[in-house]
Amino acid sequence: MSGMKRTALHDEHVALGGRLVPFGGFEMPVQYAGILKEHEAVRKRAGLFDLSHMGQFILQGDNVAEWADGLTINAVGTMKPLQARYNMFCNPSGGVHDDVIFYKLDGRWMLVVNASNADKMWAHLNANLGDSGVKLTSLHGHNALIAMQGPKSLAMMQPHVDVDLDALKYYFCTEGNVYGKHAVIARTGYTGEDGFELFVDGPDAPGIWNALLADHRGDGLEPCGLGARDVLRLEAGMPLYGHELTEEITPVQARQTWALKMSKPSFVGKEALAGQLERDDYSRIVGLMMAGRAPAREGYKVFLGDREVGEVRSGSTAPACDNKNIATALVSKEAATLGTTLGVQIRDNRHDAVVTALPFYKRSK
Amino acid sequence: MAQPQDLLYSKEHEWVKLDGDIATVGVTDYAQHSLGDIVYVELPRVGKTLAQFGNVGVIESVKAVSDLFTPIGGAVTEINGALDADPAMVNRDAFGEGWLFKVKVGNPGEAANLLKADDYDVLTKE
Numbered sequence: 281m282s283g284m285k286r287t288a289l290h291d292e293h294v295a296l297g298g299r300l301v302p303f304g305g306f307e308m309p310v311q312y313a314g315i316l317k318e319h320e321a322v323r324k325r326a327g328l329f330d331l332s333h334m335g336q337f338i339l340q341g342d343n344v345a346e347w348a349d350g351l352t353i354n355a356v357g358t359m360k361p362l363q364a365r366y367n368m369f370c371n372p373s374g375g376v377h378d379d380v381i382f383y384k385l386d387g388r389w390m391l392v393v394n395a396s397n398a399d400k401m402w403a404h405l406n407a408n409l410g411d412s413g414v415k416l417t418s419l420h421g422h423n424a425l426i427a428m429q430g431p432k433s434l435a436m437m438q439p440h441v442d443v444d445l446d447a448l449k450y451y452f453c454t455e456g457n458v459y460g461k462h463a464v465i466a467r468t469g470y471t472g473e474d475g476f477e478l479f480v481d482g483p484d485a486p487g488i489w490n491a492l493l494a495d496h497r498g499d500g501l502e503p504c505g506l507g508a509r510d511v512l513r514l515e516a517g518m519p520l521y522g523h524e525l526t527e528e529i530t531p532v533q534a535r536q537t538w539a540l541k542m543s544k545p546s547f548v549g550k551e552a553l554a555g556q557l558e559r560d561d562y563s564r565i566v567g568l569m570m571a572g573r574a575p576a577r578e579g580y581k582v583f584l585g586d587r588e589v590g591e592v593r594s595g596s597t598a599p600a601c602d603n604k605n606i607a608t609a610l611v612s613k614e615a616a617t618l619g620t621t622l623g624v625q626i627r628d629n630r631h632d633a634v635v636t637a638l639p640f641y642k643r644s645k
Numbered sequence: 646m647a648q649p650q651d652l653l654y655s656k657e658h659e660w661v662k663l664d665g666d667i668a669t670v671g672v673t674d675y676a677q678h679s680l681g682d683i684v685y686v687e688l689p690r691v692g693k694t695l696a697q698f699g700n701v702g703v704i705e706s707v708k709a710v711s712d713l714f715t716p717i718g719g720a721v722t723e724i725n726g727a728l729d730a731d732p733a734m735v736n737r738d739a740f741g742e743g744w745l746f747k748v749k750v751g752n753p754g755e756a757a758n759l760l761k762a763d764d765y766d767v768l769t770k771e
Contacts, residue, residue: 315707316682507708575685575705597684597707
């Protein structure tokens with residue numbers, strides 16, 4: 281794969297038999313032992329992910345919060361020290377440049393963006409600096425990100441860090457040492473399970489990765505690829521950029537209004553999103569549960585009776601839902617009522633699918 | 646793994662077992678491994694006449710839809726109905742219980758267009 285970048289854990293992926301595919305400009309493992317086995321590890325025990333392809337930017341300056349509040353839909357200024365918060369950068373039409381997470385660290389902010397949008401976001405942030413005084417630094421491709429996700433994450437991770445992880449609340453972060461190496465440790469993730477994300481220097485990543493696997497494979501920890509991650513996030517009802525969110529699909533359409541703070545005085549996209557909410561006539565993302573065994577896939581057409589009403593945006597078999605096939609679709613309003621039976625065109629046949637509340641899977645606390 | 650010697654193979658990674666004029670068709674172990682966890686198999690209907698190397702169905706893994714081709718032509722006499730409830734059988738036993746369908750061979754000469762085990766083995770190592 282010429283021209284592809286490699287993460288700090290590339291040699292580890294090869295040694296583990298990972299199947300490498302191009303993703304977001306990097307060679308990334310889509311799977312190791314198999315997507316279903318990896319999925320099971322995360323739902324029942326824990327899985328280890330290399331997410332070093334994601335963009336890590338550092339924001340510094342006195343006005344970061346105020347500046348970011350003008351560019352994003354969620355509130356940045358109200359974040360507490362060491363809090364993490366999901367957010368989106370929109371375009372003036374309300375479509376999404378990227379969905380991101382802000383981390384309010386001691387003396388600086390960290391912004392994590394999608395790998396596929398990292399270059400676009402770097403340009404977008406720089407183009408909007410103005411006289412804010414905000415200083416931007418990209419760690420993309422230099423820093424690593426290791427995620428451990430699953431119900432056993434706390435028990436597996438705690439012995440190797442010098443901070444009390446049990447005291448770390450969901451969507452908060454701290455700084456500490458993992459196997460003696462400095463890390464930003466966040467209780468965040470993209471699987472619907474408890475877990476931790478470790479932001480570390482690239483050269484420290486292989487040692488941490490190998491030590492976690494050596495110490496906990498016997499407890500059921502599995503290296504997991506992006507294939508399992510996609511199934512896990514879809515079950516958990518989390519949008520994936522390029523599927524449920526795009527430059528054309530707004531956070532209102534994606535049903536992410538919980539992250540939309542219309543009380544902020546102004547931000548890019550606010551007027552367009554206000555108009556969309558007011559009219560309530562937009563096509564929207566729904567969950568679909570397929571009645572039969574044929575999986576729905578991205579791009580398949582969706583029908584209400586004989587009328588085409590939209591298309592599938594993501595689809596997969598869902599081990600957490602008795603191996604039924606689940607999907608998201610962008611459909612017109614009249615097709616979006618929970619319980620409505622729609623038809624998904626799969627090759628030559630129309631297959632029943634029921635509009636189902638998201639998420640498909642919620643962990644028991 | 647070594648390829649079973651009593652089968653013939655296509656370059657698309659299907660196998661054929663000839664028993665008189667009935668041919669049993671499946672995908673190879675190499676193919677199932679490449680596909681990953683198989684979650685759905687769509688097979689041709691019994692009675693349908695298939696042309697050699699024609700597209701006759703799909704095999705879907707968690708992430709991908711792959712076309713299924715038949716390595717030999719003929720009329721479908723039987724499909725492996727057990728795969729509807731347990732498509733992962735193809736992963737577990739590609740050369741055995743994970744067979745896909747059987748055809749009554751129309752032209753036995755088509756077998757000459759297929760690969761023997763050792764030649765197919767070379768193909769999987771390229």
